[in-house]
Amino acid sequence: MNDEADLTSRVLYEDGDHSFIWLGADARSGKGAVQTLQYLILDKGRGWLLDPGGVHLFARVVAAVSRHVPLDRIDGIFFSHQDPDVSSGIALWLGVTPARIYISGLWTRFLPHFGIVDPGRIQPIEEAGKGVRLGSGAELSFVPTHYMHSPGAFSLYDTRAKILFSGDVGGGFFPEGGETAFVDDFPAHLPVIQGFHERLIASNFVARRWCDLVSRLKPEMIAPQHGAIYRGASVQGFLSWLSALKCGTDLLDRFYGA
Template sequence: MQQYDLTKAVEISDGIHWVGNGTKTFLSRNSYLLCYNGSGKNNSLVIDPGPVVDVDVLIHKVTEVLGSVSKVNAVFMNHQDPDVVGNAPFLARSNPHMLMLATEDTWRLVCLSGLDATKFRAVERFKNLRIVMPTGHKIQFIPTPFCHFRGACMLYDLNSRILFSGDFMGGIAATQLFATRANWPGIKAFHQLYMPSNEAIRLAVQRIRELQPAPLMIAPQHGGIIQGEDIPFFLDMMENLQVGLDIITTFDKIMPEMIAGLNEIIATVRKALGEESVTKTMRMFHADGSYPAIFTLASDGNITEIKGDPMESIEALIRMFFRNCDEYQKSVLKSIILKILILRNLPTFDTLLAEEYPLEVELFADDLDDTEILNSVSF
């Protein structure tokens, strides 16, 4: 895989630059700078200018390309979250003539940071949600309601055929500028936490599939850029993904029993491996500030709440316990855990208890450290 210097702007297509903050954080942020030159005109559009904490990175990378941030004359915002729009006021101060593009639903909230309403252009006002730039370049807006905000909207650059998709198709724990299929667990986890329902996702997937011509790249606001044959792969995976409310409503009824079963499993492991081993493992599940903890723990060390996808969370915990076991202890614990689950009428984690892990788990197999196992867990 080609390596890029992510301390600099990266030209991902002709005149289109990634100006994000790199991949050092768990939830990395991508911003993009589109330079439209032609017919004696120069237009520079920033997509999702990013959070205030990334302003120095944005200034550095945009200046590298344009010579000055004051040359940015338009900004597009997928939705109003602070990780997307935090730097919009800075760009507006750098160039008071800069236009701001977003849906009306997004603008109603983002304007509360004191932006000049006379510079706002609602995407809904453009005929067929399309713009032809003075340079002849064309862009199209594709609303993705509730992915994850009511007024979220993607931007499709028809010349480069890059779809700027905002949070949709984004992911956590990316280490490269471009995504591979190995990034699916991080993409899945991000959607399970932030997207409200599979229904909302399906509408967005359908709209992407209908694009003519089909996109060559999907450039999200978090994680790796998806390209080529991986696009239909990720769209297929996304289409069937249970997220947000789907997970909550599915597991709500059995959640108290799951928590009780989980605490029984922990007590069993405590007996088998000792208090110290359990405490050490549980410590791995504390929140690190960039992402929430998978479990809420009471002062006695018992679990009181499972966040996100309970099946995957429990499976991750069991796998962490197994890392401290020899083969014999592992096989004994496996059968005890199985018995606890069966007696409580709970799902039995086929993937964990089978000898072979499925592909998705395999991606986070033994050569990875504990933090990486945690990253594979969906919330």
């Protein structure tokens, strides 16, 4: 692990009623499994979890969350999409929290394959509306992120913290020991994210559509599920790069070996 990098839990935003917390990284998570980042939003003493992850991270994430809020005060769990690194811990989380699960309706019938799930606690995002309002008045907006990479994917924008949780978008994998918490030099971060986006994002058409939408939100940070958190000039650096990126079907010959 990079000596310069402090990968313990960080408060990314905080005011009297509302905070947005990165729950830190597990140094062991790089061993044979993709490295993932988890986040907690706290609002007037109630919590929301963003992509809390799979079974093998469950104990660490429970411990990290419990340092900030009792589990029985977690009201919502947001899944950006259906992948196992996002949502395979669903049965465990439903067991230890009273939370409702928010995910694209495309995936609700797939979730029981990760364990015993009460369908009454699953809220398809399309039926939940454009977002949810929390106790302080802060709003969490569901941002369409379809085909990036999942056909049914959402980002979540915390309008009070001005932080966009982007799921896999913006993600990448560090070489072991090279992890950093933040992206402060976007060009230097490109080797971490380039191949991931070229392979996983469906096409430049969908990437550009998302970048246009996100640019209008003017986020101060973009917090992905893998890699590191974009802040300062790296937010615009990333959006400019992604909106011009040829990826997915634009590069189809590459993936067929032509």
